Every structure is written in structure tokens, then in C-alpha cells.
Amino acid sequence: MQLLDEFDGDPGRPLQAVCLRCDAPRTVAWTAVCSGTPPCIRCDGARLDPDAPHRVYLVLFAHLGDVGVYKVGITHCVTDDRLRVHERSGGVVLDTMQVRDRATALAIERRVLEHYLPAAAVALRPDLLPHGGTTECWSAHAGRPNLSGAAAGRPL
Numbered sequence: 001m002q003l004l005d006e007f008d009g010d011p012g013r014p015l016q017a018v019c020l021r022c023d024a025p026r027t028v029a030w031t032a033v034c035s036g037t038p039p040c041i042r043c044d045g046a047r048l049d050p051d052a053p054h055r056v057y058l059v060l061f062a063h064l065g066d067v068g069v070y071k072v073g074i075t076h077c078v079t080d081d082r083l084r085v086h087e088r089s090g091g092v093v094l095d096t097m098q099v100r101d102r103a104t105a106l107a108i109e110r111r112v113l114e115h116y117l118p119a120a121a122v123a124l125r126p127d128l129l130p131h132g133g134t135t136e137c138w139s140a141h142a143g144r145p146n147l148s149g150a151a152a153g154r155p156l
């Protein structure tokens, strides 16, 4: 968020501001800035809004397991923070697909996991991946899903 008005010493006066991510304008008082208001109602709202678009993603961790592991997950569409976290853990983001809401993303994730986990679940130390992500991994020998195909209901 960038303030367009100068702070004039009145902490309660609304100031014009703009979001640096999506350019949405807003007015915000200095007191709200100081008390940790979300930087942008639109962006930070969409991050939590289950009806906002979400993404399903596929990451390869080539250094885990015997032959590498795939992980499927979901995230919002506001930032790539979650994907960057996996990359910092040594993952390569192979695919992302945007869908209309969180429930749709979860359904695709579940479909992929139900296909791969029974045959190729891997036991990884939970601290190897952030956010407990090891439960969403399977051994790469079992194959790589086509996310758009999974979303369209085609066989994996």
C-alpha cells in the first residue's frame, strides 16, 4: 500500500492510498495503518475468501524419497508466496491451474491424492516440507498427474 496523501499529524483523518499489487484505491486513517489493517481490502480479502479464484499446483521435490516425490496443493491467487516457500525447500513448480473457487481446487487436490496415495504414499519426515506438506506427496515412480485433465474429470 502506498499513501498518496501526506500524513499531516491528524491520525484520524482519512488518507488516500493505493494498493501496489492490484492498484485498488482506498482511504485509510493513520491510526488504522499503525494498528495493522490489511494493506489491501481487495487482495487480502481474496486471500481468505473461499469464493475467490484459487489454484491447484504440482511441485516436484527431486531430492526426496528414492526417485523424487510429487506434491499437490492449493493456494489462493493473490500472491505466489506458497509456491516460493516450496521452491526454497528445493521444489520445482511444474504446473499451476486456476479454478473458480477454493472448493473446486480442494476437489481436484483430493481427486489427485486419492489416485496416487494408495499406490505410492511416501513416509517423509514432516519437517522436510513446510505446512505439513509431506502428507500430500507420493513417490514420483507412480507418475505425474495432468491437472487440467483432472479438473475436466478425465482419468489421471
Ligand SMILES: [Zn+2]
Binding pocket: 019, 020, 021, 022, 023, 024, 040, 041, 042, 043, 044
Ligand atoms: Zn490490492
